């Protein structure tokens with residue numbers, strides 16, 4: 282399973298990249314709005330740090346606008362892939378972009394049927410939002426399971442990118458269900474590393490080793 286980081290914060294991306302386990306980055310307008318500076322410069326810097334797909338989202342809602350923004354964003358760096366919401370216009374634009382060889386990450390997916398349409402339109406990635414479904418009392422992980430099953434049934438090559446991840450158990454479940462990618466906020470990447478028994482174990486090993494050194 283590939284691990285992307287879900288942020289536009291350069292410091293977080295640099296720290297996560299140092300771990301050597303980062304395969305890509307997802308951004309969205311809300312994440313970019315949190316950062317200071319020109320969004321294109323931020324996206325370019327992200328692409329320099331991470332050698333993998335970097336999702337940049339369009340804000341236009343009509344086909345022509347989406348295509349124009351996609352054209353603009355892909356010029357920033359070869360790592361940029363285009364994030365497009367699953368809408369009627371988004372599907373039409375995705376079909377055209379994918380036919381041109383431009384990778385699209387269809388986002389704001391909340392149903393298996395949206396995911397089916399995204400795959401048929403040629404999206405390279407589908408982003409089901411797990412946490413936001415949990416927020417409204419639907420089990421977000423059920424959606425991941427359904428999409429993985431549907432894509433397997435028909436051999437769709439669209440990658441299932443579990444998004445809106447809020448805690449480590451979402452990642453465990455996504456991995457067990459066979460999601461291709463998980464995009465994780467920095468805080469949750471740090472939580473993935475930690476285990477209290479690892480800390481206790483290190484403390485004990487070091488205490489025992491101190492005794493040996495004294496003997």
Ligand code: G3P
Pocket residue numbers: 287307308309410412413444445446464
């Ligand atoms: O990248 C989009 C997605 O991961 C958003 O997550 O936490 O805002 O629902 P969240």
